[in-house]
Amino acid sequence: MTIDHTAARTVADPSLPEPSAELDRLYADFARNSTAPLWTQTNDLMPFTPKPSAIPFVWRWTELLDIARRSGDLVPVGRGGERRAIGLANPGLAPTAYATPTLWCAIQWLGGHETAPEHRHAQNAFRFVVEGEGVWTVVNGDPVAMRRGDLLLTPGWHFHGHHNDTAEPMAWIDGLDVPFAHDMDFGFFEFGSERVTDEASPAISRGERLWAHPGVTPLSSRGSSPSTPLGAYRWEATDAALRAQLELEDEGHPATVEQGHAAIKYTNPTNGGDVLPTIRCEFHRLREGTATAPRHEVGSSIWQVFEGRGAVVLDGERHVLQKGDLFVVPSWVPWSLEAETSFDLFRFSDAPIVEKLNFARTFLSGTR
Amino acid sequence: MTIDHTAARTVADPSLPEPSAELDRLYADFARNSTAPLWTQTNDLMPFTPKPSAIPFVWRWTELLDIARRSGDLVPVGRGGERRAIGLANPGLAPTAYATPTLWCAIQWLGGHETAPEHRHAQNAFRFVVEGEGVWTVVNGDPVAMRRGDLLLTPGWHFHGHHNDTAEPMAWIDGLDVPFAHDMDFGFFEFGSERVTDEASPAISRGERLWAHPGVTPLSSRGSSPSTPLGAYRWEATDAALRAQLELEDEGHPATVEQGHAAIKYTNPTNGGDVLPTIRCEFHRLREGTATAPRHEVGSSIWQVFEGRGAVVLDGERHVLQKGDLFVVPSWVPWSLEAETSFDLFRFSDAPIVEKLNFARTFLSGTR
Amino acid sequence: MTIDHTAARTVADPSLPEPSAELDRLYADFARNSTAPLWTQTNDLMPFTPKPSAIPFVWRWTELLDIARRSGDLVPVGRGGERRAIGLANPGLAPTAYATPTLWCAIQWLGGHETAPEHRHAQNAFRFVVEGEGVWTVVNGDPVAMRRGDLLLTPGWHFHGHHNDTAEPMAWIDGLDVPFAHDMDFGFFEFGSERVTDEASPAISRGERLWAHPGVTPLSSRGSSPSTPLGAYRWEATDAALRAQLELEDEGHPATVEQGHAAIKYTNPTNGGDVLPTIRCEFHRLREGTATAPRHEVGSSIWQVFEGRGAVVLDGERHVLQKGDLFVVPSWVPWSLEAETSFDLFRFSDAPIVEKLNFARTFLSGTR
Amino acid sequence: MTIDHTAARTVADPSLPEPSAELDRLYADFARNSTAPLWTQTNDLMPFTPKPSAIPFVWRWTELLDIARRSGDLVPVGRGGERRAIGLANPGLAPTAYATPTLWCAIQWLGGHETAPEHRHAQNAFRFVVEGEGVWTVVNGDPVAMRRGDLLLTPGWHFHGHHNDTAEPMAWIDGLDVPFAHDMDFGFFEFGSERVTDEASPAISRGERLWAHPGVTPLSSRGSSPSTPLGAYRWEATDAALRAQLELEDEGHPATVEQGHAAIKYTNPTNGGDVLPTIRCEFHRLREGTATAPRHEVGSSIWQVFEGRGAVVLDGERHVLQKGDLFVVPSWVPWSLEAETSFDLFRFSDAPIVEKLNFARTFLSGTR
The missing domain is CATH 2.60.120.10 (Jelly Rolls)
Structure with a gap:
């Protein structure tokens, strides 16, 4: 974010001051006093919706x-x-x-x-x-x-x-x-x-x-800890949980986040929260042939394909994905996934930062 | 807790009022107005330490x-x-x-x-x-x-x-x-x-x-719930957790609640707390030949022997126990366990009531 | 709650066992083993709605x-x-x-x-x-x-x-x-x-x-404490808060709990919760001529008239009240207040017990 | 943070790879694939203690x-x-x-x-x-x-x-x-x-x-809110709280954060926490002639002198301060205040971010 007062002044924005020698002196004094006017930067500093520098x-x-x-x-x-x-x-x-x-x-x-x-x-x-x-x-x-x-x-x-x-x-x-x-x-x-x-x-x-015993924790533990005491979340448990969600969906019971889209959150067994104070970890599985609804979220995330073939649509652009490929979703960039085969992806995000600091918003279906 | 003013008055307690006809009229008016004096009941109502009516x-x-x-x-x-x-x-x-x-x-x-x-x-x-x-x-x-x-x-x-x-x-x-x-x-x-x-x-x-997947929870879940969404805690997980604690103890790592005494708490995976809002459930395993330190706790609990032979000492009295036997520990009654064989016990208590309402106290080794 | 098995057995309830000598022996053995059947007590033990022994x-x-x-x-x-x-x-x-x-x-x-x-x-x-x-x-x-x-x-x-x-x-x-x-x-x-x-x-x-400085707390304080560190809540603050609520209502802004009914909760400034771990304290002010909607609540409370004249309707019975009069509302007993003059009442209840242990329910307008 | 691989490579650091044509091709491929090696940046990215770009x-x-x-x-x-x-x-x-x-x-x-x-x-x-x-x-x-x-x-x-x-x-x-x-x-x-x-x-x-009634909150309020519902914290309350702390200190009671140093935190009455999800606000008053112990904290803050004359020592450099002067304390920069007269300062910081995300550390007396 570079502040270019000249640029700002040459734009015919009625809300900006008239150029004058006095104004030039004022702007020089801003700089001399290590200050800067808000009115030349508001659009960049405080956009209507997030305008990430990070790109998909x-x-x-x-x-x-x-x-x-x-x-x-x-x-x-x-x-x-x-x-x-x-x-x-x-x-x-x-x-x-x-x-x-x-x-x-x-x-x-x-x-x-x-x-x-x-x-x-x-x-x-x-x-x-x-x-x-x-x-x-x-x-x-x-x-x-x-x-x-x-x-x-x-x-x-x-x-x-x-x-x-x-x-x-x-x-x-x-x-x-x-x-x-x-x-x-x-x-x-x-x-x-x-x-x-x-x-x-x-x-x-x-x-x-x-x-790593479901629901069973050491009585000697002293309660909630800010990070998980469980150092490893094994594939067998993740896979079994995802399989079960899709089977339950087949049987007509609520289990998945949306039709054909199973997902788990890795959690801290001492408090049910995220595994790390700043990072959320998830794993997603899409049935072959399904696609997720486009979604905007505050905060950024990184995904890695674990297995299968499919695509991600990021801000309208479709990227075909294979095993191991990684992609990044900056804040408020609409994303959706498409599964050519059964499609497994790991995800991590800064959602704990967003949520603990009260900035969370989510919009579905691509419109704000 | 029966209130017997007569009894109170006949005791030569300097803090109690002198008998008189006027006092009799006053006590009669207490009763007529559905009231009762604290001074005749304090010892029963507010003992130095809990005096449970429930017995071991x-x-x-x-x-x-x-x-x-x-x-x-x-x-x-x-x-x-x-x-x-x-x-x-x-x-x-x-x-x-x-x-x-x-x-x-x-x-x-x-x-x-x-x-x-x-x-x-x-x-x-x-x-x-x-x-x-x-x-x-x-x-x-x-x-x-x-x-x-x-x-x-x-x-x-x-x-x-x-x-x-x-x-x-x-x-x-x-x-x-x-x-x-x-x-x-x-x-x-x-x-x-x-x-x-x-x-x-x-x-x-x-x-x-x-x-029932360790640390892995449905992303569709809406966060902390007052009771566990997990309807069954299977023996296999409990047993494996207890075995692991004793093995870790053998290897020199902290894991048990005291030497030779493994124990787990059944927890609500949405928040790491108790499985029910009012009831804590635990399972304990003592190595053959060990005994626990005597302990007083606020609140009551009920134990059932699951396997093995041993004894419980309740307020100084020793009771030999076999599979399936149940015993109750009223509030503040000192208890300790002795294991003749490897000794497995299930326990449930009102600890969530005690702790959420700020009445918790524990004393070890039989002295207050 | 007295258990009278005889009574239970003489009632012609198809769900109860047929009288017989064997059954008599069984009931005797229940008693001998310090046990008691649930089926003779369910109605008393577990009523459809709370049936308090305490009376209004x-x-x-x-x-x-x-x-x-x-x-x-x-x-x-x-x-x-x-x-x-x-x-x-x-x-x-x-x-x-x-x-x-x-x-x-x-x-x-x-x-x-x-x-x-x-x-x-x-x-x-x-x-x-x-x-x-x-x-x-x-x-x-x-x-x-x-x-x-x-x-x-x-x-x-x-x-x-x-x-x-x-x-x-x-x-x-x-x-x-x-x-x-x-x-x-x-x-x-x-x-x-x-x-x-x-x-x-x-x-x-x-x-x-x-x-006692609104929103201003000692930086030396170590955060949330289970009970309030504020030993006195003065009348001046309570009165001012109630007056303000009624004035705001007059000006068309949300402030009261219902039309003409201002009320405050006394709170612990370290966490915004109740002043004591087990007891909630409130103060209510009704405008002259108003009445509250009848209400059932889980948990019990005690009220004292502080100023004014009015009445309380407890389970359908109307009691006229004057300054200092106290009344008790047992659990789930419908209550409503009527204000002849401006009517001030202090209230305390066990709501923290009810809420922390997840038993809270409220129904308005006298029907469940 | 600019990444200059050339610079890194020319330094004789035994942990860095030997220059070679193959290495040059590798570094070029890093860039071509939008990647960058950690080993050339660790010192900048992950210093022993915070090395803020922001200066005092x-x-x-x-x-x-x-x-x-x-x-x-x-x-x-x-x-x-x-x-x-x-x-x-x-x-x-x-x-x-x-x-x-x-x-x-x-x-x-x-x-x-x-x-x-x-x-x-x-x-x-x-x-x-x-x-x-x-x-x-x-x-x-x-x-x-x-x-x-x-x-x-x-x-x-x-x-x-x-x-x-x-x-x-x-x-x-x-x-x-x-x-x-x-x-x-x-x-x-x-x-x-x-x-x-x-x-x-x-x-x-x-x-x-x-x-704004101490400890007295609307019963119609729905509990904890992420930001304070109190739009104004008036000088009268702040001043009275600080005065009281110093008087209590004079009378021999704990009240101040250190000798001669009164301070308050502005709090959200619905939960006792900070007024905003991301910003902590405080007000400090030093007695004439006192100085605070030097202190390092994770996170940054900004101070404004409200009244009085004194100085701040920032990373060893002393700055004389007058009414209205503002200064910034970047993360982990040691700071202490000196009061020439009675000295009042307002402060705000990002402490809620630091604390909620588990990065808090504080060291007193200028040494880590």
Whole structure:
């Protein structure tokens, strides 16, 4: 948002002041006093509806995998170069590498037997695995296996590192609130162990052993926590929940968000809320041949195709999608999905920020 | 709490008024005006610590089963005689059939192919199955299979009936907040269908298909609800959670409530709170040979032995316990458990009432 | 609630079992095992709508004042006889001195220069002053002047005593959750100082100096507390709020609860909720000549006329009311008010218990 | 945050990859695929502690008033040029006119008998008056007088306009979450009436008549609302609260935030929380001669001197302050105040954003 008073003054807007030498002196004094008039910026600053700088955009998984693999060959991972992660840089937000004003999304690559050292940060993070396995992410000392379809959580200020227990490389996506924390100046960072603090490779993490029992929670727990104590949400549970919703729909019972569209929210078992204070995670499944109603929402989200073929219509433009492809929906951009086959997508968004701060609005069917 | 002014006056308590004819006239006028002095009742009304009328008491499962079976032979079930349920009547609360001032607990018996008709009430209810199977409880039209170790919920104002899909009779325990709702005058009741509205006998209920996925909830859900939407908490999940806690303890990680004592709370997945607005449900497992620290708590609870042999010490008195035995712990009565074998117990209590109304206190080790 | 199995068996209810020797043996065994069948008690235990034992009742202020004054002459106040308080004993709840199943209400009398010693209890308390002044209630060491129209709070476990700083006696009403805490076994009690710990008589308490500024709260406060930190709600604020509501109604703006009926809720400034965890306090003002719509509510309440003349209709029966008169509305009893003159009434109820435990229902206009 | 891969590569950081032609091709492919590596940006993106672009800065009231007055002469106010407001543009955030990443602050000027037309926006706003009077801000049709020391609220999506009822001009400051809503793409805007919808000039608004009674709230209110229903927080209440805190401190009671430092938070009477979903408002008073302990906080704030003389030390640099001067404290910049005379300051901050999203940290005494 650049302020160009000259431009403003040359437009014949009756609400703007008449040019004059005195006015020029006034504008110069604004600048000298580190001030700026609202009347030259209102349209940009306070539009009728959100006018995101971020643009709707699609990244192709095949291309991301290619550059990630080449990074694996050329770029070391270790203390200092903490992570071999390649961020999705929304072209509308250049020169940053932000996907949206709030959300960071990257593909991370870890070669066979490599270790990404431990650190922690106030920023909240998760990983989602579209393919592959063999890496354990160790969160506050708890090794968490990463497998296809799993959502792995690293809430703010939890130490975490990753180690590849196999000879094969593995890639996954990271989601964080890095842009938000950076632009708000909320972030803290601290180095931890050079290697992960527990190199075991259990099939199931300790957090899951305590918390991944439906409706059954440790009596020793002290109640609501701001982030989920459950470090892994496994594909088996997600898939079973989605399958059940579609079966219930077939049987005539309410279960889906709209006809042919099953969806779940990953939740914090201590309070039923979102898994992270700033990020909502969801998984969507569309029946073959269905399409969702177009929808506007306040806040931004990022989607990744997990399985199947289909398309997304973003602000009227249709993008065909394949497994692993990622796309971003900036605030208030109308979106709808179309399923050529059964179509599975992971989504994360800044909805907790929008809702906790009372900015939520949703409109269906493409009209405001 | 009987008010006997005469008794009060004859005691030589310096804080009490001198007997006189005028005082007699005053006390008579108290009664005539439907009033009563606090000074003659304070000790009873406001003791230093809770002095429950309910007493610690143990009911034997073999005896309960016997009278339940005989009731099955002699007493019909059907509209009017809605339920063949036999309440545990705390001797301290006679002539009521209350187990505690807040909680009702009964053994219910349903013969082969019998049906208990549908009704609903503002009172909150659950069933817990210590043995047997074959009955479906149908809650708001959703048939829920009842099997050993399962907790089945019937939140307030949900229609419910039970039908036995087999030729064998089945017994289980019911827990309700009937005494609380009755004494507070909070209850409503309505008849429903003469038979259950869905006679299917699925292995898993629709509520479970939507909600029994760890941390994964329907996106179509509208957020926090006062009672759990999950109608059944299955034994497999409870058992797995308890086993995991003891294994984690063995591995040196925090998980249990005290050494050798695993415990879970059944929770509402929409908000992480209790399954019912007035009733907390828990399950405890003690390792063979362990004992819990004596404990006083505000509020009352009822326990049932699910498996194993052991004892409970209630206010200093030790009661040996076997499978199915039930005991009640009135408010502030010190209790501790001893496990002869591995020892599994189900518990329910009025803790949500105590905590939401800010009366909670706990003291460990038998001293206040 | 007395259980008379004989009575039940002699009634020709098709849902009840046939009399037989075997059935007699079964009923005897119920008793021997401290159990009782539900089928003989359902109607009493679980009525279609609340059937309170408490009855609608009116106490006359002139009579209460008379017996309080005579108690002042005959009954000492001091350690042991902690309070010279005379409870309103609902005839339906004999032999207790409860006003409702949850609420205690008493007239308290303190002679010139008398002191009621300090104590504390888990039970929550307040005082409301319909006439008089001169007494300071000292709550956790903070002296709070009591004057006509004031509501004074003593949340659970706060030390409190009263001292009369004048030569004139003073009377007021106390409201507590004593019946609730007694019957639930939630109460604790502790003696404090023999005299009040601060005998000063400031016009305004320290709690008010910190908290009685509209919308303006101490930054040093640590957020939401279960009870109000504001020890006194002064008549001036209550009166001004009610006057404003009626003026706003005159000007055509929404402000009152119904036409001609202004009402306020006393609230905890730390969270906007009720002043006590178990008790709601309100004040109502009706314009001369108005009547409220008949209303059923779950839960019980007690009202005191503060000023004016009018009537209450309780379950169809009309009671004329004058200044100071008190009446009780048991759960689900329809009530409406009629104002002969401008009519001011204080009210307290167990609504926080009803609402926090999810039993709330309200029906307007006398039909369910 | 500009990403300069060249720079990164030329630094001899062992964690960075070796330059090579292949690496050059990789970096080119990053750009071609709208991606960017994390390893060249980590230090900027995720610093050890917040490294705000916003700088500590002081604006002088005399200079702001001068340019505001000259704007009053040269710049019209009316539809299109909605407000004659001059924003404080933090030099570290150029070319925006943001005061901090979340907060907008402007001086607004309204000439005698001028009207700023009505509009509404999702952005939350308030006005604070350091001197002058005569303008009414009309919020959802409720005219609210603006006077010295008053805080006036305009929660998101409330229509509002201002009209000057006198012949004299008036200036005040506006605070909004415009930078936050703009950068997050959360904002909506709508035009309203060309003039204010109610040109009355009452001394007190309707919102105050309903809500400005300490602890006493309308029974017709429907509970917690996200923003305060109280449109005006008057100087008299603020001043009285601060005076009382210092007097209580003199008397030996806890009341202030630290010795000699009284402070209040403006709160929403429906829930005790902040007046706006995104903005906290406070008022501070230091005794003559006192200084506050240096403090770091996550999140940014803006202060205005209301009365007295003193100084602020921002990141070690001391700035002398006079009435009306404004200064900004970016996130994690240590600050302390020094009072030459009794020293009154208004403050607003983004603390609700920080706290609701779980990023809060505070450190006292200048060391982390």
